[in-house]
Amino acid sequence: MSKIHITTTVNGDPAEFLASPGMTLLDALRDELGLTGAKEGCGSGDCGACSVMLDGRLVCSCLVLAPEVEGCRVETIEGMAQGGQLHPLQQKFLEHAALQCGFCTPGLLVAAKALLDAHPDPTEVEARYWLAGNLCRCTGYDKIIRAVMDAAADLRQERTA
Amino acid sequence: MPELAYLAPSSPEEAARALASAGSRPLSGGTDLLVQLRAGRVKPDVIVDLKKIAGAVGVREENGGFVIGAATSGAVLGEHAGLVRAWPGIVEGANLIGSTQVQGRASLGGNLCNGSPAADGVPALIAARATCVIVGPNGRREVPVESIVTGPGKTSLVQGEFVLEFRLPARPARASDAYLRLIPRTEMDIAVAGVGVNLVLDAGGVVTHAHVAIGAVAPTALLVASAGAALVGGKLDDARLAAMEAAVRAACKPISDKRGTAEYRTKIAGVLSRRAALIAYDRAGA
Ligand SMILES: Cc1cc2nc3c(=O)[nH]c(=O)nc-3n(C[C@H](O)[C@H](O)[C@H](O)COP(=O)(O)OP(=O)(O)OC[C@H]3O[C@@H](n4cnc5c(N)ncnc54)[C@H](O)[C@@H]3O)c2cc1C
Ligand code: FES
Ligand code: FES
Numbered sequence: 110m111s112k113i114h115i116t117t118t119v120n121g122d123p124a125e126f127l128a129s130p131g132m133t134l135l136d137a138l139r140d141e142l143g144l145t146g147a148k149e150g151c152g153s154g155d156c157g158a159c160s161v162m163l164d165g166r167l168v169c170s171c172l173v174l175a176p177e178v179e180g181c182r183v184e185t186i187e188g189m190a191q192g193g194q195l196h197p198l199q200q201k202f203l204e205h206a207a208l209q210c211g212f213c214t215p216g217l218l219v220a221a222k223a224l225l226d227a228h229p230d231p232t233e234v235e236a237r238y239w240l241a242g243n244l245c246r247c248t249g250y251d252k253i254i255r256a257v258m259d260a261a262a263d264l265r266q267e268r269t270a
Numbered sequence: 271m272p273e274l275a276y277l278a279p280s281s282p283e284e285a286a287r288a289l290a291s292a293g294s295r296p297l298s299g300g301t302d303l304l305v306q307l308r309a310g311r312v313k314p315d316v317i318v319d320l321k322k323i324a325g326a327v328g329v330r331e332e333n334g335g336f337v338i339g340a341a342t343s344g345a346v347l348g349e350h351a352g353l354v355r356a357w358p359g360i361v362e363g364a365n366l367i368g369s370t371q372v373q374g375r376a377s378l379g380g381n382l383c384n385g386s387p388a389a390d391g392v393p394a395l396i397a398a399r400a401t402c403v404i405v406g407p408n409g410r411r412e413v414p415v416e417s418i419v420t421g422p423g424k425t426s427l428v429q430g431e432f433v434l435e436f437r438l439p440a441r442p443a444r445a446s447d448a449y450l451r452l453i454p455r456t457e458m459d460i461a462v463a464g465v466g467v468n469l470v471l472d473a474g475g476v477v478t479h480a481h482v483a484i485g486a487v488a489p490t491a492l493l494v495a496s497a498g499a500a501l502v503g504g505k506l507d508d509a510r511l512a513a514m515e516a517a518v519r520a521a522c523k524p525i526s527d528k529r530g531t532a533e534y535r536t537k538i539a540g541v542l543s544r545r546a547a548l549i550a551y552d553r554a555g556a
Pocket of ligand 1: 153154155295296297298299300301302303304305320340341366367368369372375376377378379380381382383384388389390391427431432433434458459460461
């Protein structure tokens with residue numbers, strides 16, 4: 110099978126891999142690059158567990174073909190903590206116990222970060238709509254929303270400090 | 271499994287050539303195509319990514335009207351202030367598609383050409399009297415949006431053809447549009463009915479042009495000329511709105527399914543048309 114050589118940037122670092130033309134970005138991240146943070150919950154765009162940033166846009170990596178990311182910027186959950194320092198969203202997810210099994214967590218964190226980067230001061234309703242494409246079977250969402258709102262408040266304070 | 275190839279041409283003509291073979295499929299955002307591919311419902315041997323073609327992605331102004339690249343994502347449309355001001359109904363239709371993640375990819379070209387009767391982006395485009403620029407083996411042609419879809423999952427495009435862009439007419443002062451749909455919950459579902467209304471008013475608030483299009487209540491989205499005509503010639507009084515609603519209901523040919531019975535869909539289409547007309551009227555500055 111003729112594979113395509115893909116050159117891209119993942120979490121700020123150049124990355125190269127070989128992909129068959131029908132391979133998804135999700136499979137490429139997990140199987141070719143060993144980045145297993147993004148999960149496959151559904152493979153059909155419904156659950157958001159595979160969320161990554163592609164050229165600054167939140168997308169489901171299960172609905173992107175690997176060859177499409179040639180020359181693009183990909184950001185995954187693995188790039189969220191800086192050094193050993195958790196991102197405030199990650200910290201708040203722990204503090205608020207916003208996860209149980211954790212399967213949805215990488216996707217939710219990536220999606221929540223995209224929200225706060227675009228809208229630093231969302232209302233709770235805005236946050237819930239923004240995250241409506243991320244399903245969680247365990248938490249009932251309330252703790253997730255509380256963690257996101259709390260992190261948003263902290264980040265705003267950090268910015269003005 | 272036959273071998274799949276991926277091509278990302280940079281010109282429309284190159285794309286038309288790549289799409290000339292029977293097993294080829296255009297790709298825009300992939301939010302329908304990848305799902306169908308993975309479920310084995312489509313088995314193309316060539317995927318032709320349209321997103322590298324100049325003009326297929328982005329919004330520009332030309333001759334006083336907007337041109338929307340067919341592969342432009344909903345997120346990009348929602349961020350285009352000029353387009354939102356001129357055509358808020360088209361943008362709200364496009365932005366209702368899926369989640370934030372889906373918005374990062376889903377396009378109006380894909381929404382139309384996938385051929386779902388319930389496609390949320392389509393009624394407002396039809397009500398806008400938008401046209402599609404189609405590129406194919408025999409060059410270019412420009413046709414009204416409503417001539418593309420011929421039935422569920424079926425289009426009038428021939429092998430090698432794809433939609434390059436949508437063209438919107440120039441917008442006079444005191445004109446606006448709206449799109450409303452009903453779904454059984456608040457997010458992430460398929461429309462039970464959807465209605466797009468596009469109005470132009472004169473200085474006194476009298477409707478001079480009106481177009482109404484309905485979705486999810488027939489095998490394809492429909493332009494209901496009689497519904498538009500019912501609104502023209504006066505302000506939006508009760509009699510005109512009632513006449514429009516009746517025309518909308520008369521045009522509905524829905525199916526019954528788990529989201530709603532045919533009777534319910536027909537009733538709802540009427541209610542949505544009235545509400546959408548009032549929103550468009552309000553936005554037009556009456
Ligand atoms: C979780 C989820 C939720 C969704 N919710 C909604 C919703 O609420 N409302 C709704 O209407 N849809 C919804 N959809 C369906 C889908 O997102 C939309 O139809 C979307 O607009 C498709 O656009 P795309 O660019 O992703 O198309 P693609 O998947 O790239 O293409 C769709 C089809 O059109 C063809 N095609 C694509 N572009 C062109 C072109 N320019 N010319 C000719 N043919 C072309 C492709 O070959 C394919 O057959 C949802 C999908 C998902 C996964
Ligand atoms: S795995 Fe991609 S959305 Fe569920
Ligand atoms: S914590 Fe288990 S799915 Fe969200």
